[in-house]
Amino acid sequence: MGEDRQILAVDILFVGGGPANLSAALRLTQLIASHNEQVSAGNTSSPPLEPRIALIEKGHDVGAHAISGAIFDPIALEELLPDYRDRGFPFSLHVTQQSLQYLTTDGNVRLPNVLIPPSYRQDRCYIGSLQKLNLWLAELVEAAGLYLFHETCGVKILYDGARVRGVLTGDKGLDGDGGRKANYQPGTNIHAKITVFGEGPYGTLAEDLIHQFKLRESRNPQSYALGVKEVIRVKSGGSPGLAVHTIGYPLGPRVFGGGFCYGLDDNLFAVGIVCALDWDDPQMDAQVQLQRLKKHPFIQRFIKGGEVIAYGAKTLPEGGYFAVPRPYVDGALLVGDSAGLLNVPYLKGIHYAMKSGILAAETMFDALLRNDCSASELSSYEARLASSYVMQDLYQVRNFRRAFAYGRLPGLLLGGLTMWTGLGPAKPGGVREDFRHLRPLEQAVRGRWVEDPAQYDAGVLVDKLTDVYHSGTQHREDQPSHIRILDPARCVTDCIPRFGDAPCTHFCPAKVYELVGEGATSRIQINFANCVHCKTCVIKDPVDVISGDHIQNIAWRAPAEGGPRYQGL
């Protein structure tokens, strides 16, 4: 199959069209433009730079797979585009009413704002949709000359010895068995001097790179959370500027996480819940928890009588400072969520993604000037990150999440203390991968949620498949499945007996995994067309197929075609 592949040579290749890579691309074009001005003014003897810059994005556009809360801290944008307000910036709504609520089964206690450190107050922040931010940034970088390839997915990293040489894009026009249809189009080998992986959390290629170069050696494994979110339209009574975060109900005492309810314009609310994936309960289901949160009287007062119009799910990297991999190798950089840059107590990562993009761009600009894209040249990226607010903030809160290992209330006290003071261990350790936390059903610490199932009312409370419909997800049914279970027999012989249920049928927020048949004939059916590309399954799948070198039973690779088509998430 290799013989008919085209080669496309560029100088810089960005893999993934999120805020990190789009900011990097924009910064790089700015630096090049001002350098070239200096050259034509005769102020420097270096030659002008005219690199070819390309970005590939697997979604239909750069917004289609983008989902976040999103409360947006403009600190990095102010650096990137000081006049952003005059450049068509898509957000206008500021946070005006911020509160943190502790929810009991049917009540709520407002925690005083004084508990929130001043740097975490959201007054300067905007409420908006990451999709719109990405689309806006993409417009700016396309105007600056970047080549943007939508619906183009990186499937394999190309190497030249130990140097990253680019990526191979996915073959399109394959049928369900992998055969070539009439419109078969082989993937392209894109060669680049530097490849930047900004694929979001648990990026398919970013994780390959981290594995290949052991970039997390002597650091913690990455810990993740799963966020699920809906946009709800009410007939009247919107609360633009509302930013409520909740802890407590409906999550059990051992689940680290919480809910949010943001008021948007046009009588819209964004309601979601974020649950750390180190939960132990094999029947834990974040989409069900979201419905239970929405049933709570405190949330009902905002969304009662409303209608769900959008849904999405995505994992978040929560491992913090100690789980940030070495972010460079020969010919490649890692940015944003792919590098684990997210602040858990602040509940934000977009500004870190953008800042890491800016720093990556500055690093690449120097590398292009010196015509040196080696690891030693690119290592200055790590130094730049370390001396920026990104790693300094993350160091301050490095022990926040770890404190919650002691349970919710001790976690609040300890976590709050470490967040305020920056105290606690300065070394990594004490963290196991999320999938290792699953326990058999009868041993799991469970909330009361099993006895109190969510009830669907076909209005604002919806079942999982209805939510999947609202995600706009589509994969051609006659394409090869991008999800495989390597050893299907082990689902029934090992996983289900061990845990007392099939955890994948619960942890997947899009009903991709379904247990069909009974007893000896039962098996897990994969409804890949439902997949919203959240990556929960590869993070939480508990079955080791090959002992020692942990390889999970679920293999998820980004498909060459399809995925969610998020609107306003």
Place this chain on the structure above:
Amino acid sequence: MKLIVCIKQVPATESKLAMTRDGTDIERAGLTFVVNPYDEFAVEEALQIRERLGSGDVTVLSLRSHAVQNPEQALRTCLAMGADRAILLSDPAFDGGDNYTTALVLAAALRRLSFDLLLFGKQAVDDDDGAVGIQVAELLGIPHVAVVNKLEVDRQNKTVVAHRQIEGGIEVVEAPLPALITCQKGLNEPRYPSLPGIMNAKQRLLEVWNRETIEIASEAVGSGGAELKLVRLEPPPPRPIGRIIPDDAAAAVQELVRLLHEEAKVI
């Protein structure tokens, strides 16, 4: 052989649509737009004809209107697929028209171009009118074959043979060139734009033609020339909640048949 394809950009089929407050249009903010899927068959067919004959050129034409978000992008997609030339018809006078004024504008533009074969999608999936292509043929005084799922071009005899799926069979129609064809699913599998094709398309200039270019009176087109007025749009009625019939299979089937017969009245 000169081939011209007329295309429209439409909201992606999996988009969730909401009505505007006055109920006469859909909200377009936040929707993703694509080349109308039936028009993609038309573009692909034109490219395949050019490839089969080993010569010819493919021009793509689109009309900017309030219903379309970014017609330039749709035209660039066609260039990236392999079209040779793209023309955008854009003028404030074209706004507020209907399928008749759209056909008038397209026909006026097409009179300024030479062609052997015109290809349209059988309908745009946004308004589902399916009326523009055949009106253009009428205005230009050329034969048309609609809803075609197989096409053969005979360059020697200057004819096309088009196959149409009809109730219980296939209708085979021959027409002299120049002719107009509207394309149906099954005609081909549209190709994916290649990465070099996309890079190339980004650097191409689009031709923009306005009212003066095609010499058409402003009162004849747009809202002034429209024969149709959209009164109201209504969303389909919400789907009622499904029902699960318990019981063992045999009894459940009995009950299902009874419900389909007595309640749903479909059998």
